[in-house]
Structure formats: structure tokens, C-alpha cells
Amino acid sequence: MRNRWGLPGAICIELARDVGNSLEKRREIEKNIEATTKKREKEREEIRELLSIKDVPSETLLRYRLWKEQGGRCCYTDEPISPHQLISDDNSVQIDHILPWSRFGDDSYSNKSLCSAKANQEKQNRTPYEWLHGIKGQDEWDRFTASVESRKETKGIKKRNFLLKGGKETEERFRSRNLNDTRYAARLMAEAARLLYPAGHRGEKGGKRRVFTRPGALTAALRHAWGVESLKKIDGERLPDDRHHALDAVVVAAVSEGEIQKLTKSFQKCEQQGLPRPLRHVPPPWETFREDVKAAYHTIRVARPERQRARGEGHAATIRQLRQEESGPVIYERKAIEALKLTDLAKIKDPERNEGLITALRHWIEAGKPADAPPRTPCNIAGAGHEIRKVRLATNKKPAVPVRGGIADRGDMVRTDIFTRRNKKGKTEWFMVPIYPHQIMNRTQWPTPPNAAVIRKPEEQWPEMGPEYTFQFSLYPRSYIRLFKKGVVIEGYFAGSDRATASITVCNANDKTNRQTGIGIKTLDLIQKYAINRFGELSPIKQETRTWHGVACISPAQPD
Incomplete structure (x- = not known):
């Protein structure tokens, strides 16, 4: 930005309150936002039906929420408020800050109420206690207190705000508390900006540059x-x-x-x-x-940095049993009996040795899986057998990552290496080689990068990228790409590849939730990778050098 347009005349900083929250806390916030969004949509439907209107502005929704919470009455006078007053142009009802915003700095929903215009004008910038007790007397305050206490929906911080007593010291304490998170974070950011953006820079009017929040x-x-x-x-x-x-x-x-x-x-x-x-x-x-x-x-294109670091698990946490049988290696996994079907009983390990266990499970499933009579292992000399909770079943999974004598699923792909080859007709074919964390972490087993490209066949039949293949580039999470196929262009950020279908997924540049999956790679006409700068501008990358542990490697695809 500085190189293109020079230093700005001023820097303005706006920070959200969750700027310092952990990843877990931010995910919790996102989940709460989703739940709140569904609740608000339900309330909008209620408003449309109640007031016979099509569009529901945010202010109308806020008024309705407060009106419903207060039982359809003014929060101060307890006078009824009709539903149509919520959308009336006569300004007969207003949204009030329970604790004055100018004094306490709280603009949240928990500090808002719905009241008659007359009550709001009388209250002015006072707290309810200052107005009702200080101006109207103890009896009026007692009536108001009883009204607040009787409203079941008014609780927590809002109830505290309605009934708050105290003078200047209380006001300053609450204001400081309400603004502390944003103020502190904004101050730190502003101080850092001033260090990088000092006053008195030559060419600035008055020799000063300003940083604001x-x-x-x-x-x-x-x-x-x-x-x-x-x-x-x-x-x-x-x-x-x-x-x-x-x-x-x-x-x-x-x-x-x-x-x-x-x-x-x-x-x-x-x-x-x-x-x-x-x-x-x-x-x-x-x-x-x-x-x-x-x-x-x-015209905006959201710029996202390519993520090249090998983050995440080297393999999945669950380690399954691997047994060599006559048909070849078989992976077994434990399954809760509640999820069993009759057809699963044929997959239980060692059926001859576990005949009694299989019979007990069959009888339990056929009886409707009674919770009060769980299946038990066959009786022994000591008496009744043990309660059965989980059993090992054979799966169709293929061996992936060996771990402590067992097998675990692979972690998420770190990158996908893209190769090309000319077929007999002279057309370019595209191939992808998946790279996983366990391969990067195990230098002994993988001194050079994997070279087998995904095709829709068993892994042992995947082709090796020999001299006739040319390495083009590596696709990482958030690599910007354009795919061309029969005149259609698919554009966005690389969001992963599927080894089962030899396809890749692309997400929209501006909307991470908008994804196009199952894009078969071999029949594409062209894959173009781009570098993207902070302004969302694209520069094509013609070809990259393949690397392994940060060092350029000479693969069979790139002979000396």
C-alpha cells in the first residue's frame, strides 16, 4: 500500500470485542451466532404474521423483541403497547438505554428497553433509580421494582441495569468495565501504529500524522x-x-x-x-x-494467504487393529452394539471362537435391542458373563499409517503436487500426487517426496511420475487457481483433493462456504495457479520448482 499510494494521511482503527479470544472461544461464538440467527428469523416470521408486513427492518425486529420480553407493556409505566405501535410513524414508543449510553457506554441489547415517548422524555439521561426514586419518590420506585421482579423474561444484566443504584463512582466503574476490552486492545494497536507511523514525517501538512480509533x-x-x-x-x-x-x-x-x-x-x-x-x-x-x-x-476479490506449513495431526487419533489373514491384511474397528445391524454380525472377528457372543447379539437385536437387558458373553463356571458394549468388526479400509502395531487414518493433505503429460493425441493430461503429514514427518521412510499419482483404481496401480511427466506446481490450502474445461472456467481457492475420485474442490474467493466439489483433474484442459497480492490482484505462476523439506528436489519428472 505504501509503495503504491504513499503513506496515508491518517490511520483509523476499529476493533471487535473478540479480538483476543482463543480459537475455541471464537468457534463457540460462531455457534452461538448461528443459533441466534435462526431464532431471529423465527421472530421475523412472527412479526410478518402479527403485523401483516413483508419486510422486517432491524429496528422493527429490535422493538418486537423488547415488546415481547416486556409482555407488551412499557417497561417504566407498565402501560400497554399495541403491536401496531411498533411500526407506527407517530413515534409513540421509543427504544431507551436503561443506563444512559452517554454516561455508561453500553449499547448492548441488555441495556435497551421499549417505553412510551412520554416516559423516555421524562427519564432523559438519568438511570431508572435517579428518575423514579429521585424525582417521583419511594412509592413509585417500589412499584417499578415490583414490576421488574414480576417479568420472568427480564433477568441477568438487564434486570441489574433496571434496578441499579449508585452515584458517580458506580457510573465510572460500569463505563470502564463496558469499554475496557475494546479500549485496551484499540490503545495497543494505536500505539503500535504510531511507532510505525511517526509524527513529523516530511511532506505531511503540519509535520504530523494521526492515528485514531x-x-x-x-x-x-x-x-x-x-x-x-x-x-x-x-x-x-x-x-x-x-x-x-x-x-x-x-x-x-x-x-x-x-x-x-x-x-x-x-x-x-x-x-x-x-x-x-x-x-x-x-x-x-x-x-x-x-x-x-x-x-x-x-469488484472486490478477497485475498487469502497460501498456507504452506504442514500443520495438523500426522495421523488420526483412532488406532485400529490390523491382522494378516488369508485374504490379505484386514483392519478391524470397534463398534458400539447400539449401532449394530444383523448383517454386521458376519464381520465379527474369529466367528468360530466367538460363536456364543454372536448368538447373544443376534437374540438381543431381534428382541428390539432392549436397553434394560443388554447382551452378555456366554456363561462360564463362575456364573453370568460380562455385559457386551462394543465388538470388533472387519472393515473395507485399506492400510494407511502404521502406528504402534496398528493402523490409523491419514491426516489432512498438506499439499497436492500437479504434473502433466502429453498423451498419444498430443493433448495435455493432468495428474495429482497427494502429500500427507506422516510422509513429511517420517524422513527415514520418505527421503524424497511421494511420486504416485491418484487415479480411480487401487493405490497399488497408481502411476509413478517418471521422466515423461512434468512437474508444474504444488497446490496448498488457499492456492488461487483457475480451471478450464470445455469453455467453462472455474475460479477460486484450492480447498482440497479427493483421492477416491481423483478430483479437487474449489471454494469461491469471497465465500468460503460456497464450494464446487468433484472436479475431475485428468480431463481438464488447463489448470492455472496464481499469486495473489493484498489488493486481490492476480499474477500467473507458469511453473514452480518442486521442494521437499524446503529444498529443491530433482524428481524423475525433472531429470538432470
């Missing part, structure tokens, strides 16, 4: 106000499209520090007067802002 809640509200939120969400559900990061960056960059200060003061003033936030009336940065952003948005 942006409050995420405010820029999120601006996306709604400027009409660009629909690019990343439909009916409140986020689209599986990673270009939304670019959209966030545009909004962060398009609002100046002066405008941020004006908006903040405007919010505080509206809160003091008991009025809703004025975001609907915030003008866009320029007249054609939304159209320009939308046009640019569709």
Missing part, C-alpha cells in the same frame, strides 16, 4: 444510516461473504474525527431530551456514496 457501535449504526448494511446482511442475517470487512473499512474511513465528535454530542443531547438517536438523518459522506460503494463492492 473508531467506536464499533457508531460505525455499525452509520452503515445502517447510509444504506450499505444491506450489502452484508439480508433480513438481519449476515451473508457468508468476507467482503464485509472491506465495507467496514470504507465506513470507518469515510467518517472524520470531527463528525464522530458531532455525532456523539448529538446522541448525548437527544438522550438528555428523551429523543431517539438522529442517525436516520445523518447525511452520507457524498451524494452518490451508496451507489459508489455498491459498484466497488462487486
Whole structure:
């Protein structure tokens, strides 16, 4: 960026609250988001049916959630609120911050409530305790407390916010707690940016360059106000499209520090007067802002780094038994009896020696698998046999990775090496050689890379990549490729290959969940690999040098 456009006039940083979370925590958050998304869609259907409307904006959904939580009544006066007031233009009901946003810094759902416009104007920027107890007296506060306690859906942090007492010290403590995560992370990022981007750089007006942080809640509200939120969400559900990061960056960059200060003061003033936030009336940065952003948005290609490191397990955790039998090597795995079928009994190891066990299982399955009468091994002299929980069954699996006298499944492929060869008709044929972690980790057994290419036949029949084959390049997770076949072009990031079908999978550049699988490799007209820079620009890679443990290797495909 610096080499192309020079140093920027300012750096604006917006950080999410989960920036420091572990991978497990982020996955938990993603799972919760999915569950919440399904719940919100159900609520939208309820609104459509209740109010006979087709489109449900985010604000209407928020009002409905609060209205439903509060039993259809004003949270402060306990007066009824009709469903149609949720979408009325008369501003008779409003969304209020229970603890004033300007004082406590909490813009979360747990600090929001639905109330009548009159109540909101009387409350102004006070807490419920300051307003009801301080202005209206103890009796009114006791009535309100009893009302909050009676609402089963009002609990946890929201209930605490409604009933909070305390003065300036409590306010500062809560505000600090609400903002601490984002503030601390943003401060560290800002300090690091200032070290790399010092003030007084020659050529900058006034000799100073500036680093700012942006409050995420405010820029999120601006996306709604400027009409660009629909690019990343439909009916409140986020689209599986990673270009939304670019959209966030545009909004962060398009609002100046002066405008941020004006908006903040405007919010505080509206809160003091008991009025809703004025975001609907915030003008866009320029007249054609939304159209320009939308046009640019569709030209973005998300840049992802190619992952060349051999990460992950060398093999699967489960180690299965391997036995040499007359028919050849057979792999056995343990299976819970609850999952057994009658046909599985023929796969039990040593059927002659285990005849009694097989009979007991057959009778149990035919009886409907009664849970209160589990099968037992045949009785011995001491009495009843042991309860049977799992049995070993023969599988059709082929030996993969030898581990401590047993066999484990392979880990995920590290890379796929691509070779070509001219057939008798002069047409280029494509071949792929899968590379696994256990092969890279075991230098004794694999001093050179594997050379057998996948075809739809048993592995012992796979062709070796000899002198007539030419190595082209290695495909790693997130290698950018284009595939050409009979005039059709498939483009995106390499997402893996299937050794059973000799095919590869490509995912959309902007949407990792949008995948095209089962693309047979041998009949492709062309595979082109590209380098992609941070701006999403592509440069074709004509041919690479094959490596093994970081060292260029001379394979049969590349003779001296």
C-alpha cells in the first residue's frame, strides 16, 4: 500500500470485542451466532404474521423483541403497547438505554428497553433509580421494582441495569468495565501504529500524522444510516461473504474525527431530551456514496494467504487393529452394539471362537435391542458373563499409517503436487500426487517426496511420475487457481483433493462456504495457479520448482 499510494494521511482503527479470544472461544461464538440467527428469523416470521408486513427492518425486529420480553407493556409505566405501535410513524414508543449510553457506554441489547415517548422524555439521561426514586419518590420506585421482579423474561444484566443504584463512582466503574476490552486492545494497536507511523514525517501538512480509533457501535449504526448494511446482511442475517470487512473499512474511513465528535454530542443531547438517536438523518459522506460503494463492492476479490506449513495431526487419533489373514491384511474397528445391524454380525472377528457372543447379539437385536437387558458373553463356571458394549468388526479400509502395531487414518493433505503429460493425441493430461503429514514427518521412510499419482483404481496401480511427466506446481490450502474445461472456467481457492475420485474442490474467493466439489483433474484442459497480492490482484505462476523439506528436489519428472 505504501509503495503504491504513499503513506496515508491518517490511520483509523476499529476493533471487535473478540479480538483476543482463543480459537475455541471464537468457534463457540460462531455457534452461538448461528443459533441466534435462526431464532431471529423465527421472530421475523412472527412479526410478518402479527403485523401483516413483508419486510422486517432491524429496528422493527429490535422493538418486537423488547415488546415481547416486556409482555407488551412499557417497561417504566407498565402501560400497554399495541403491536401496531411498533411500526407506527407517530413515534409513540421509543427504544431507551436503561443506563444512559452517554454516561455508561453500553449499547448492548441488555441495556435497551421499549417505553412510551412520554416516559423516555421524562427519564432523559438519568438511570431508572435517579428518575423514579429521585424525582417521583419511594412509592413509585417500589412499584417499578415490583414490576421488574414480576417479568420472568427480564433477568441477568438487564434486570441489574433496571434496578441499579449508585452515584458517580458506580457510573465510572460500569463505563470502564463496558469499554475496557475494546479500549485496551484499540490503545495497543494505536500505539503500535504510531511507532510505525511517526509524527513529523516530511511532506505531511503540519509535520504530523494521526492515528485514531473508531467506536464499533457508531460505525455499525452509520452503515445502517447510509444504506450499505444491506450489502452484508439480508433480513438481519449476515451473508457468508468476507467482503464485509472491506465495507467496514470504507465506513470507518469515510467518517472524520470531527463528525464522530458531532455525532456523539448529538446522541448525548437527544438522550438528555428523551429523543431517539438522529442517525436516520445523518447525511452520507457524498451524494452518490451508496451507489459508489455498491459498484466497488462487486469488484472486490478477497485475498487469502497460501498456507504452506504442514500443520495438523500426522495421523488420526483412532488406532485400529490390523491382522494378516488369508485374504490379505484386514483392519478391524470397534463398534458400539447400539449401532449394530444383523448383517454386521458376519464381520465379527474369529466367528468360530466367538460363536456364543454372536448368538447373544443376534437374540438381543431381534428382541428390539432392549436397553434394560443388554447382551452378555456366554456363561462360564463362575456364573453370568460380562455385559457386551462394543465388538470388533472387519472393515473395507485399506492400510494407511502404521502406528504402534496398528493402523490409523491419514491426516489432512498438506499439499497436492500437479504434473502433466502429453498423451498419444498430443493433448495435455493432468495428474495429482497427494502429500500427507506422516510422509513429511517420517524422513527415514520418505527421503524424497511421494511420486504416485491418484487415479480411480487401487493405490497399488497408481502411476509413478517418471521422466515423461512434468512437474508444474504444488497446490496448498488457499492456492488461487483457475480451471478450464470445455469453455467453462472455474475460479477460486484450492480447498482440497479427493483421492477416491481423483478430483479437487474449489471454494469461491469471497465465500468460503460456497464450494464446487468433484472436479475431475485428468480431463481438464488447463489448470492455472496464481499469486495473489493484498489488493486481490492476480499474477500467473507458469511453473514452480518442486521442494521437499524446503529444498529443491530433482524428481524423475525433472531429470538432470
